[in-house]
Amino acid sequence: MAHIHLQDGALPLSALLLWWATAVILLLVCIWLVRRRRTTDPAVITIAAFCTAAAFAVFQVSLPVFGGVHINLTPLIGILTGPFIGGIVVLIVNLLSAAIGHGGYGMIGANLILNIVEVTVSYLVFRVLARLTSSVFTRAAVATVVGLVAGNLVMIGIIVVSGVQGVTLGLAGMIQGLSLIAAVNLGVAVIEALVTGFIVDRIARARPDLVRGAS
Amino acid sequence: MSPSHAGPCSHHTGPVGRDEIIHVDCASHRYPDGSLGIHQMCFSVRRGEIVALCGSNGSGKSTLIEHLNGLLTPACGRVVVNGNEVGAGDCTDLWKTVGVVFQRSEDQLFAPTVLDDVMFGLRNLGFSPEEARERAQKTLDLLGAGDIAAKMPNYLSGGQRRLAAIAGVLAMRPDVIALDEPTSDLDPRHTAIIEEVVRSIRERDGISVVLATHDLDLAARLADRVCIIHNGSIIAEGTPREVFHDEEALRNAGLAPPLVVTLYRDLCRQGLAKPGVFPVTPDELAAQISGMSHDPSAPGNVVAGTEAEYRTGTGR
Amino acid sequence: MSPSHAGPCSHHTGPVGRDEIIHVDCASHRYPDGSLGIHQMCFSVRRGEIVALCGSNGSGKSTLIEHLNGLLTPACGRVVVNGNEVGAGDCTDLWKTVGVVFQRSEDQLFAPTVLDDVMFGLRNLGFSPEEARERAQKTLDLLGAGDIAAKMPNYLSGGQRRLAAIAGVLAMRPDVIALDEPTSDLDPRHTAIIEEVVRSIRERDGISVVLATHDLDLAARLADRVCIIHNGSIIAEGTPREVFHDEEALRNAGLAPPLVVTLYRDLCRQGLAKPGVFPVTPDELAAQISGMSHDPSAPGNVVAGTEAEYRTGTGR
């Protein structure tokens, strides 16, 4: 849920360009690494594509708890595909989301930065936890919470650095307001962690080959 | 009942019959993208009968089925189930009366194990976990699938999946079970098992069955009544004997007559079978050909062996 | 060729026949999860023939097909295609020789439009985009599906999807096309179209066809040779006439004999048909029954009407 739900027109142009440039560099690194590691392996392409389609489909459903929560499963993408392919997957999910009005086009740059952080952090935490616990559910849930908290910190950083246009709130006031949002997001993160934990657990039981180090 | 080519809908409009558990009255439904679902559809299901809905792909069979348990509501016309009109407030419990087994059973099994899945509907009905578990296991046993209870749906074969999906609906003891293309991707052995299950659902449990299929041979073997559906309306209705010998209706609906009917027609043309008897199963046809030395009204005696073969699933 | 119950594999081991384009020699494959794919499988395809692989779900049909174009390699035994042994370095181009149309055609159409999809294999063969486009369009036209070229696969009916998938393989002009359950989810009208396409692939293009199916009626209508496959091995092989009257082999494989065969057997028992003729299509059976007044070796004359009906797809 740590999508920056800022639509177009909220951030100043200089900030948009800064975040876009950063995101493009991160993406090029992802693409370069994917290309270098496996050049024409259709498995990489197809699995990434179906993760994208499934993640986007899930993003369209509102959970029937707390009046309808949408989850966007970036930590799950990280856990299943790793950080590099995950970066490409979140790019496409963001493009598709912007096309139907969920998040502005200009915001894709900023969203990508924090999504790549979420994907990478969740992936690493999930891998590292394998040494501490054998419970796939726990690993996935903790990885999700840590990933989403990291994403939230990045989000606050991005908004504070950019400043919302026309808002005259001081830095302290801005951070106060954003902390409130972060708190709400944290609540949602707990739900998303449970859901992700269940999903990864389910996948690991049905298809252990798909979750690295599941058994 | 004589074969009736349903004309304008008003012919059917009227009070709900006494033994009718489902009464669809001139219902129409169009999808948001403009494609036709059903159009002035009149259809009914009586207690304890097996009705086959026969039509080609896209003729409206599945749309009709989704109307029967309230997944869709008709844009005009009405659907009356157990005396309650769908969409009139009372119908939120429709899923208790009409159970649906969808065409793709793999999308229907969402719980981690088969037993959990069969328990799902029972828990929604208010059973305690223990009662639900017991009843779910009993239903699976009845279908001869007790051994798959603990399995994950992913690891089931197509036929087992179908049985699990049927168990999930049957456990809830609805008054009607609708099966959408229950045998479309199964081999003859599994088809025979599903056939036997459908028969037992009706005979042992007294549940009405609605069977959507494009396999007319299957319909001929199972159904008491057949409805030919085309472009969202029923264009012919009657017993298999009546409908499957109605060449024109089948041709209009884009369906091929069962093989038995084709053969019978050839044989009549050559004077080897008596016209006007209309066999629909191989047994009846064989009895026909073996001719007039046997009593054609008792075909079971003539080919008892074949019939037995059918029941055990070695025959088709 | 007489029906042969394949015994130990060594019976078949030997040099590749001169007109054999595919020669599978005692090949075995087991999946990582321990389930059996094929076991001591011996199988061959000759130039220009239609071979039907008949078996129940899970008998090993699909596994064998995936061996034919190198998606799988046998753990032991060998697969020789066009004189080259699979897995011996030369087989990377196997996909050019053997085209596979998979059971789920929707998963085989992965490009944005049908034309893009048919072009995919051609581009991989080294055709320029222009040549590929022209050839793809021509193939679609040949199959009578030229009008769906610009469509998205999502919006195709089941039958159109199957045609598009066949076009994608046919455009590449392989020597063999393998079709896995090509009609399992199609209604009779679309089944008839696919049947006609299979005939024309062989007759017009001279391409051998391997047809995996559990529909023995379909196999009886199309195949020159039938292999009954069970538990990963071929347990009977011969012409449809020979194999489909081999009750024991069919029973072992869990298959039901075609309806025509069942009827014929009943009629023989009653002395209404001559034993030892073994009809496999309704035409032949009708000719049989109409008896000895017609020449049984020319069944086409007797029931030309029925045959014509079949071709146009109104019959099944």
Place this chain on the structure above:
Amino acid sequence: MPGTALSSHVPDPDLISYLAERNTSWFSRASPWTKAGVLVWLVVAVTVIPSLLVTGLLLSVVIALYASCGLPVRRLAGWCVMPVVFVVSLVILMIWSVPGAVLFSLPFPGGPVSLTTGGLSLLFLLVGKALVTVIYSLTFIMTTPMAELSAFVSRALPSPADQIFLLAYRFLFVTLATLAAMLTAIRARGGLVSGVVSQTRLMAEVFGLLFIRSFERSERVMKAMQSRGYRHDLIAATPVTWPGPGGIAVLAIACCALGAAVASGAAGGAGI
């Protein structure tokens, strides 16, 4: 085809592509490059223009464009709900104590906060800006046939992102239909059991199953690609037209106008 709408507030991709396939309006004949150019221009414009009046003007132009293409106006209102909620949920915290005439004040521990006309116009401005690009984006995708759109996007992205996009886009509809079928099957057996934990758990089961289904499908697609000699990239051969003289002229004029507006705005303050 049965619709796969999962919510009236989320545009249904099935309906969008259905409308796109059949749209024959004047705008559907424009080059995707022109349409994309306009999109970029709009994103920049709403970013740099601080004027409520200009934003309102842009919004009316975009709505007029949407309507003139014969697209469903009533559905648009439902689709705009989520973007508005997104904007409001963030900005609601930041519109207090903005300079301007005070409308009302609320007591607050650190001193009262007040809503002013300035704060209210800020809210309208940000909502308006958001809707400009949302509505234009929907117009864009609903007037461009899917084959052309995917060919366009695949040319704009580097490999393998283009490959992943093409496949994901192709199978998005299938995945959504699978998800809808699962949710239908749940409704057919009485819907969701009450209780937050069991509901969350059930939805997780469904999502997990969706991912497993997707993996199985990806394996079948991979086999199909390999068996046709996967080597050349998956391509979208549908031709993508280049901008015509009209399109180039529109873009050029729009850029000049924006440049002039920004220059005058920078010189003369924040405009109206």
